[in-house]
Structure formats: C-alpha cells, structure tokens
Amino acid sequence: MKIAVCVSHVPDTASKINIGEDGKTIDQTGITYVVNPYDEFAIEEALKTKEKTGGETVAISLGGVANKETLKKALAMGIDNAVLLKDDSYRDSLSVAKALAEEIKSQGSELIFFGKQSVDFDNSVVGQITAELLGFNCVSVAVSFILDGNKITCEREIEGGKEVVETSLPAVITTQKGLNEPRYASLKGIMAAKKKEIVEKLPVSAPNYVDIISIKKPASKQAGKILGTDSTAVPELVRLLREEAKVI
Amino acid sequence: MTNKILVFIEQRNGQIKKSSLEAAKVAAGLASQLSGNVEAVAIGNEINDLSIVGKYDVTKVTLLKNPDLNNYSPSAYTDLVIKFINDNGIDIIIFANSALGKDLAPRVSAGIEAGLAMDCIALNLTEGKIIASRPIYAGKALLDVSISSPKKVFTLRPNVFNPGQLSDNAAEVLSVNVDSVNMKIKLVDMKKAEGKLDVAEADIIVSGGRGMKGPEHFHYVEELAELLGGATGASRAVVDAGWRSHGEQVGQTGKTVSPNLYIALGISGAIQHLAGMRSSKYIVAINKDKDAPIFQIADYGIVGDIFEIVPKLIEEVKKIKS
Numbered sequence: 001m002k003i004a005v006c007v008s009h010v011p012d013t014a015s016k017i018n019i020g021e022d023g024k025t026i027d028q029t030g031i032t033y034v035v036n037p038y039d040e041f042a043i044e045e046a047l048k049t050k051e052k053t054g055g056e057t058v059a060i061s062l063g064g065v066a067n068k069e070t071l072k073k074a075l076a077m078g079i080d081n082a083v084l085l086k087d088d089s090y091r092d093s094l095s096v097a098k099a100l101a102e103e104i105k106s107q108g109s110e111l112i113f114f115g116k117q118s119v120d121f122d123n124s125v126v127g128q129i130t131a132e133l134l135g136f137n138c139v140s141v142a143v144s145f146i147l148d149g150n151k152i153t154c155e156r157e158i159e160g161g162k163e164v165v166e167t168s169l170p171a172v173i174t175t176q177k178g179l180n181e182p183r184y185a186s187l188k189g190i191m192a193a194k195k196k197e198i199v200e201k202l203p204v205s206a207p208n209y210v211d212i213i214s215i216k217k218p219a220s221k222q223a224g225k226i227l228g229t230d231s232t233a234v235p236e237l238v239r240l241l242r243e244e245a246k247v248i
Numbered sequence: 249m250t251n252k253i254l255v256f257i258e259q260r261n262g263q264i265k266k267s268s269l270e271a272a273k274v275a276a277g278l279a280s281q282l283s284g285n286v287e288a289v290a291i292g293n294e295i296n297d298l299s300i301v302g303k304y305d306v307t308k309v310t311l312l313k314n315p316d317l318n319n320y321s322p323s324a325y326t327d328l329v330i331k332f333i334n335d336n337g338i339d340i341i342i343f344a345n346s347a348l349g350k351d352l353a354p355r356v357s358a359g360i361e362a363g364l365a366m367d368c369i370a371l372n373l374t375e376g377k378i379i380a381s382r383p384i385y386a387g388k389a390l391l392d393v394s395i396s397s398p399k400k401v402f403t404l405r406p407n408v409f410n411p412g413q414l415s416d417n418a419a420e421v422l423s424v425n426v427d428s429v430n431m432k433i434k435l436v437d438m439k440k441a442e443g444k445l446d447v448a449e450a451d452i453i454v455s456g457g458r459g460m461k462g463p464e465h466f467h468y469v470e471e472l473a474e475l476l477g478g479a480t481g482a483s484r485a486v487v488d489a490g491w492r493s494h495g496e497q498v499g500q501t502g503k504t505v506s507p508n509l510y511i512a513l514g515i516s517g518a519i520q521h522l523a524g525m526r527s528s529k530y531i532v533a534i535n536k537d538k539d540a541p542i543f544q545i546a547d548y549g550i551v552g553d554i555f556e557i558v559p560k561l562i563e564e565v566k567k568i569k570s
Binding site: 011013014015016017019026037038092093094097119120121122123124125126128129131132133137138139140141143153155157158159160161162163164165166167168176177178208209210211212213214215216217218221223224225226227228229230231233234235237238240241242245247248 | 319320322323326346347348350351353354355357358359361362363364365366367379382383384385386387388389390391392393394395396397432433434435436437438439440441444445446448449452476493494495497499500501502504508509518519520523526527529530531532538543544545546547548549550551552553556557559560561564565568
C-alpha cells in the first residue's frame with residue numbers, strides 16, 4: 001500500500017511573532033522553522049503503519065525551498081520518498097488542498113496522514129478538505145488508529161471525551177498529540193536522508209478565495225495588580241473577582 | 249442579490265450547544281445588516297426545545313431527522329448540509345468552532361467550493377464585505393480576511409460572541425425525516441472523560457503548571473475548579489511530564505481558550521502557553537517567581553508559595569459559595 005504524509009514547515013512554537021512591514025505577513029527576523037509539531041505524529045503513524053502492512057511512504061510538502069528542511073527530517077525519520085510542491089506564494093486552505101489532492105491522486109496513495117493543524121494559520125482544515133476532494137473517508141483529530149485489512153478504527157478527541165469511529169480505506173487521518181511517540185531520527189537515518197533526492201514539482205494552480213487584508217499584533221494586555229506575597233492577599237483577590245471582575 | 253445565511257445548530261444527545269446559539273445570534277445580526285434572510289438547520293433525532301433559536305432572532309429552523317443521526321457522522325452530516333445549502337440557495341454558512349464544527353465546516357466548504365475562515369473572533373461589515381478576524385499562531389497575531397468566493401463559510405470561536413439581550417420569539421420548527429444516511433464514517437462508541445468539563449467549553453478554568461511540583465498536588469487545582477464550576481487545565485510541561493492528560497493542555501500545541509476567568513497556578517507562562525489563554529477575560533496568576541511572564545498579562549497576581557496560598561483561596565471560595 002502507498003502511504004502519504006503531508007507536512008508543513010512552520011515557525012517554532014517558542015518564536016515571538018512580529019508583523020512584517022507590509023502588514024500582511026510576519027517578520028522573518030529571528031524565526032526558526034521546524035516540522036509542524038502535529039505532523040510528527042503523522043510521520044510516526046505512517047512509519048508504524050508501513051512496518052505492519054509493508055508498502056511505501058512518501059512525504060509531501062507545499063511551499064518554498066525552505067520546506068525541504070522539513071522533508072529531510074521526514075526522510076531522516078524513515079519516510080521513503082519526498083515531494084516538494086514548490087510554490088512560494090500565498091495559498092488559502094482550499095487551494096493548498098487542491099494541489100495536495102492532485103499529487104496524492106497521481107501517486108495512487110490510499111492512506112494519507114496529516115497533522116490535525118498547522119501551528120501557523122491554525123485553520124485545521126486541509127486534511128478534511130483534501131479527503132473530500134479525493135472522495136476519501138476522513139477521521140480528524142485521531143488519538144488512536146487501528147488498521148485491520150480495509151477497516152479503520154480510530155478514537156478522536158472531542159470536548160470532554162473521545163469518539164470511537166469506524167471507517168474504511170481509502171482514508172485521510174489527521175493526527176493529534178497522544179496518538180504515538182514520534183521517533184528520533186537515527187544517525188543512519190540522517191545519513192541516508194542526505195543521499196535521497198527530494199523531487200520538486202509545480203503544484204496545480206487553484207484560485208484563492210480567502211484574501212488577507214491585514215495581520216496585526218493582538219491588543220496587548222496590561223499587566224494588572226500584584227496583590228501580595230502570601231495568603232493574606234487571598235481575601236482581597238476573592239473580593240476583586242466578585243466585585244470588580246464579577247466572574248465568580 | 250439577497251444574502252441567504254444559514255447557521256448550523258449543533259446538538260449532543262438532543263441538547264443544543266450554547267456555542268451554536270451564539271452563532272445563531274451572529275448569523276441573525278449579519279442577515280439584518282446585509283438585508284438578507286437567516287435560517288437554521290439542525291441534524292439529529294429528537295432535539296429538546298429547538299424553537300429556542302427564535303430567542304436568538306433566527307425565526308426558522310429545519311431539523312433533518314433520523315435515529316442514525318443522533319450521533320455525529322462526518323459523512324452523513326456533510327452530505328446533508330451540502331444538500332440543504334444547494335436546495336435552498338444558501339450563500340453564507342456559520343458554524344460554532346466546536347470539535348464538530350471544526351470537522352464539518354471544511355468538508356462542507358470543499359463540497360460547495362467556498363472559501364472559509366475558521367475560529368473567528370469578530371465578523372465586521374465594511375463596504376458590504378464581511379471582514380473576519382481570526383487569531384493565528386495561537387493568538388500571537390490577528391489575521392483579518394475577506395472571502396471572495398460566492399459561497400462563504402465561517403466558524404466562530406465559542407465564548408467570544410456574547411448574545412446579549414434575548415428576544416421572546418419562538419422559531420418555527422420544520423422536521424424533515426431523512427430516509428437514507430451515508431454512514432461511511434460511523435460513530436460506534438463514546439468515551440467520556442469522567443464527569444469532567446472540557447477546557448474548550450468552560451467559563452472558568454483553573455490550570456496547574458510545573459510549580460504544582462507533582463501530580464499528587466493537582467487535587468488543589470481540581471478542588472478549586474470544581475468549587476468554581478470550572479474545568480481543570482494544564483501547561484505543556486506537566487502534560488509532557490505525564491502528570492496530566494493531553495486533553496487538559498492549554499497553549500499552542502494544546503487548546504486555545506477564552507474563558508471569563510483563567511486561574512494559573514504555578515505556571516510561569518511560556519510564550520506558547522500565553523498564546524493559548526491570553527484572550528481570557530480575566531487572568532489570575534499565583535506563582536513564586538515575581539519575574540514569571542504570566543504576571544505580565546495577569547489582571548490579578550499573588551507572588552508566593554502555591555501551597556500556602558491555594559488552600560486559603562479554596563477556603564475563601566467555599567465561604568462565598570455556601
């Protein structure tokens with residue numbers, strides 16, 4: 001079976017985000033990019049699945065040349081092949097999904113893993129949209145995944161609990177923390193990844209429907225009052241919460 | 249062209265979710281500003297008091313009904329919502345950004361070739377265009393977008409859009425039996441986190457961090473949360489350490505929350521944690537380190553020993569609750 005994993009290249013969650021001069025992008029100064037944290041669970045699950053069922057794994061990323069770093073990490077963890085859909089321009093979620101769906105179709109992959117969201121634009125939609133475009137089943141926010149022949153059983157996280165969901169291949173699964181423990185790339189893996197070629201392709205074009213008007217810093221919150229240094233400050237805290245904030 | 253606006257009303261076990269009523273009020277407000285029409289659609293079997301959407305100024309609600317639809321099936325719900333949109337010439341669709349809304353909205357948008365904006369915290373009308381504001385980078389920045397496709401999908405962050413004054417209207421409820429449902433993706437079981445309120449839905453959250461010094465001290469966090477009718481949260485450090493489950497994690501790789509009150513106990517406030525809770529209306533921080541970043545965004549802070557202060561806080565809250 002062909003298994004694909006779609007990965008994105010995002011600012012580290014420890015990054016401070018400042019706004020670029022055009023007011024529509026972020027300032028790249030001092031930002032370190034990493035594999036999207038949720039995509040590490042997707043890579044791990046693709047590898048685990050291949051270890052059980054055999055087959056071939058491919059990582060796909062859409063973006064600029066810098067995304068090769070993330071693809072290299074996927075290769076170093078053990079993914080067999082990597083494809084960069086090279087496009088530096090802004091694309092909205094539907095446009096990204098159309099490009100990914102086209103690539104997945106051409107490869108004939110039947111099982112696709114995505115991280116449940118990219119920690120940059122935080123839409124958490126590309127997996128589901130790609131599945132719909134392909135006519136594949138899709139389970140989002142999976143915290144467990146069992147493949148038995150054609151049948152898939154997943155637990156997915158919802159408010160206050162988990163749903164146990166059944167479906168079948170072909171399918172898209174979007175992965176949540178808790179699904180697995182992503183492996184570290186071994187030295188052998190890192191060396192092997194260096195020799196592997198990352199295939200560059202141009203993604204199919206697709207319109208953007210979501211236009212960026214501006215990116216701003218959120219309204220900054222003023223630091224409030226320090227009420228004291230021990231439990232004698234507690235009655236005043238409770239009074240303020242009741243009378244000033246009116247929240248308890 | 250008259251704008252036709254649809255709001256999706258979500259139910260679990262026949263109970264309407266509060267976040268979709270917030271969405272109903274926003275949809276109705278948008279319809280009146282755009283001189284359009286608004287209606288609601290719900291999917292399920294028996295739903296309690298569906299006419300309540302009238303109080304949120306949505307006067308008509310259609311229930312698509314079948315016993316198999318009581319639980320969420322992504323495949324069945326997607327097909328039904330898309331069909332409803334196409335049959336009724338809907339232009340704008342609004343969902344709550346709940347677990348269900350997050351899963352369903354993108355599927356629907358793919359099926360109707362619509363641009364979508366998720367987790368919006370404001371929808372404003374400027375020169376006839378809807379400008380949606382949504383936090384990105386987990387709230388470290390705010391993105392304003394407009395959607396240019398003929399059909400548009402928005403999801404709204406729960407707890408942000410306060411419905412304000414409600415009207416006395418009851419909505420007209422139209423029940424439509426659905427004969428066949430697409431169960432290619434099917435719920436077979438539900439595992440509830442034992443009697444716990446989820447951080448994403450709570451008005452009050454009490455969170456613990458590494459300053460709690462070990463999982464055995466989280467009973468303080470739980471007790472305070474329970475007394476206040478809130479949920480317990482946790483920082484990434486304590487989730488990674490295995491003290492608490494990931495479902496409780498607040499922050500950029502956990503949940504982004506906006507409760508009325510967020511109490512941070514022993515949380516220093518790493519940038520990725522602050523991103524996930526900075527939009528809380530009131531923030532209380534109790535931490536021994538006076539330089540902890542959490543104090544920069546806290547409304548009220550106490551710098552001191554958690555284990556001396558929190559028992560007193562529990563005692564004081566008990567007094568006012570009794």
